[in-house]
Amino acid sequence: xxxxxxxxxxxxxxxxxxxxxxxxxxxxxxxxxxxxxxxxxxxxxxxxxxxxxxxxxxxxxxxxxxxxxxxxxxxxxxxxxxxxxxxxxxxxxxxxxxxxxxxxxxxxxxxxxxxxxxxxxxxxxxxxxxxxxxxxxxxxxxxxxxxxxxxxxxxxxxxxxxxxxxxxxxxxxxxxxxxxxxxxxxxxxxxxxxxxxxxxxxxxxxxxxxxxxxxxxxxxxxxxxxxxxxxxxxxxxxxxxxxxxxxxxxxxxxxxxxxxxxxxxxxxxxxxx
Amino acid sequence: xxxxxxxxxxxxxxxxxxxxxxxxxxxxxxxxxxxxxxxxxxxxxxxxxxxxxxxxxxxxxxxxxxxxxxxxxxxxxxxxxxxxxxxxxxxxxxxxxxxxxxxxxxxxxxxxxxxxxxxxxxxxxxxxxxxxxxxxxxxxxxxxxxxxxxxxxxxxxxxxxxxxxxxxxxxxxxxxxxxxxxxxxxxxxxxxxxxxxxxxxxxxxxxxxxxxxxxxxxxxxxxxxxxxxxxxxxxxxxxxxxxxxxxxxxxxxxxxxxxxxxxxxxxxxxxxx
Numbered sequence: 001x002x003x004x005x006x007x008x009x010x011x012x013x014x015x016x017x018x019x020x021x022x023x024x025x026x027x028x029x030x031x032x033x034x035x036x037x038x039x040x041x042x043x044x045x046x047x048x049x050x051x052x053x054x055x056x057x058x059x060x061x062x063x064x065x066x067x068x069x070x071x072x073x074x075x076x077x078x079x080x081x082x083x084x085x086x087x088x089x090x091x092x093x094x095x096x097x098x099x100x101x102x103x104x105x106x107x108x109x110x111x112x113x114x115x116x117x118x119x120x121x122x123x124x125x126x127x128x129x130x131x132x133x134x135x136x137x138x139x140x141x142x143x144x145x146x147x148x149x150x151x152x153x154x155x156x157x158x159x160x161x162x163x164x165x166x167x168x169x170x171x172x173x174x175x176x177x178x179x180x181x182x183x184x185x186x187x188x189x190x191x192x193x194x195x196x197x198x199x200x201x202x203x204x205x206x207x208x209x210x211x212x213x214x215x216x217x218x219x220x221x222x223x224x225x226x227x228x229x230x231x232x233x234x235x236x237x238x239x240x241x242x243x244x245x246x247x248x249x250x251x252x253x254x255x256x257x258x259x260x261x262x263x264x265x266x267x268x269x270x271x272x273x
Numbered sequence: 274x275x276x277x278x279x280x281x282x283x284x285x286x287x288x289x290x291x292x293x294x295x296x297x298x299x300x301x302x303x304x305x306x307x308x309x310x311x312x313x314x315x316x317x318x319x320x321x322x323x324x325x326x327x328x329x330x331x332x333x334x335x336x337x338x339x340x341x342x343x344x345x346x347x348x349x350x351x352x353x354x355x356x357x358x359x360x361x362x363x364x365x366x367x368x369x370x371x372x373x374x375x376x377x378x379x380x381x382x383x384x385x386x387x388x389x390x391x392x393x394x395x396x397x398x399x400x401x402x403x404x405x406x407x408x409x410x411x412x413x414x415x416x417x418x419x420x421x422x423x424x425x426x427x428x429x430x431x432x433x434x435x436x437x438x439x440x441x442x443x444x445x446x447x448x449x450x451x452x453x454x455x456x457x458x459x460x461x462x463x464x465x466x467x468x469x470x471x472x473x474x475x476x477x478x479x480x481x482x483x484x485x486x487x488x489x490x491x492x493x494x495x496x497x498x499x500x501x502x503x504x505x506x507x508x509x510x511x512x513x514x515x516x517x518x519x520x521x522x523x524x525x526x527x528x529x530x531x532x533x534x535x536x537x538x539x540x541x542x543x544x545x546x
Contacts, residue, residue: 174451
C-alpha cells in the first residue's frame, strides 16, 4: 500500500485542516496575494459535506485581523473556524497568572490586552515579531529568562522561515532557538506542531484524527506535526515549499500536490468512489 | 588525586593562556572597568619565567583596538601576544576566495578590509555585532545561506552571553544557533572553543598542552574548550561566572579561583615547591 496515491484512501475523510500562509495566500506588502485557485478551492470545500478549519501560526496581527485580511482577499472564513497560537499562549499565561515580556508584532498586542505587562516580568512570549526581533528586545527577553530559576519561554510556533512576496524571511523558530541556547532551556511551543493545537481543531469539528487531513506548505510543522497526531499530512508545492522537501530526511508526507486547488480536486473526486 | 587542589600539581606549568573579558576587565560604557587585581596579576605573570598569551573571542573591534583599549586601562599586552577570532576567520575566507556577508560590529570591519564585500555573497561571518543583530541583518544572512547548496556560516565564537558593566548581554552564540536552526546547517566556529585556536596559541609559546593552563570566566568555551585540548582549565568567579557553574552538568574545571589575582598568587607560590 506504500505507493498507493493518497487520494485512493480518502474515502473516510470527514474534516480538512488548512494552513493559511503559503497555502491560501503569500503574505507581503499590501496584505499579500492569494495563491491561484485557493479562493475557489475553499469555496468548494465548504460547499461539500466536509468540515473545514483553518490552522495558522500567524501572529503578526490579532486573530480578528487575520480573518479580516483573508476576507478582504476574497476568502470565506469565520473567526470561529480559525485556530491560531495567541489564544493558546493566553491560556498558559492565564492559568499561571504570569506577567509576560512580549516579543510580538505591535499589531498582535490587542490579543494580550488582559495581561499586566509591567516589570518585573516572569516569562517571555515570542511571536512573529519581524523587526521587533531587535538585539535590544532579544536582550531584554534574555535577561527576564536568565533571572528565573525555571525560565518559561512560550513560543507561538517554531517555524524556520516563510515566504513573503519578495522572498523567504525568518520566522519565530530561529529566535526561539537563540533564546533556548542563551538560557539553556526548552521553550513551550503553542500553535503547530503542538499536538494539543491540532487536537483542539479536530475536537471542534468532531472528527477523529484518522478521518482528517491537514494541508500545509511547512513539511515539518504542518505535515509532520499532523502526522504525529495520526492525521494525514498533505504537502503543497506552494509557499515555502522547496524541491528538497520531496526527499526530506525525517518527514514523508502522505501525498504531494501542486497547490490547494489540486488537493481539493483530488479529494472531492475520490473520496466517495 | 581527584581532590588535590589544582595548584598542588602545577609544578610543570610553563605557559598561561588568559581570557580577557570577564578575567582582565568587564566591558561596558567608556571602555569598561579592570577587574580588581588583574592589572598587577598580569604584570607579575610577565615578570616571572612563565609564558603568557591572551586568548579572547572579542570581536567588537579590531585586534589592534583590543590591544589599545587594554593598554589604556593599564594592562601590559602586545599585539603579537593576542589571539582572537578575526584572523582565523580571515584565513578561512582567504583560502576559499569567499565573498562574505558580514554580521559584525562596525568597529571590527577594518579586520576584513582585504575582502570583496559586494553581492552576491557566498558565505556569512558572524561576530559580536551587538545592535547589528537586527532582524534585517539576520534575514540578509539567512537569505545568503539558504541560497547555497552547502551553506557556510563562520561564527567567531559560540558564547552564550557575557557581562557588561550594567548586566549580562547576548553574545554571538545565540545568533549562530538561530541561523543554524533556520538553514539546518552547522557553523564553522573560529576562536574558542575551537581546538585549532588554543593550539595555535600554545604553538606560538612553544608549550605543550600538559604544561599549560587556561584561565577563563566561560566554563564551556574557556575551561571546557581548553580541557578538550589537554590543557588545564581554571574557572574564575568574575565576569559571567554564575554560582551554578560550580555544579556544571558537563564541565568540571581543574580548579576555581575568586579572580585572576588569586590564580596568579597560587600559581607563582606553588609551581616550584
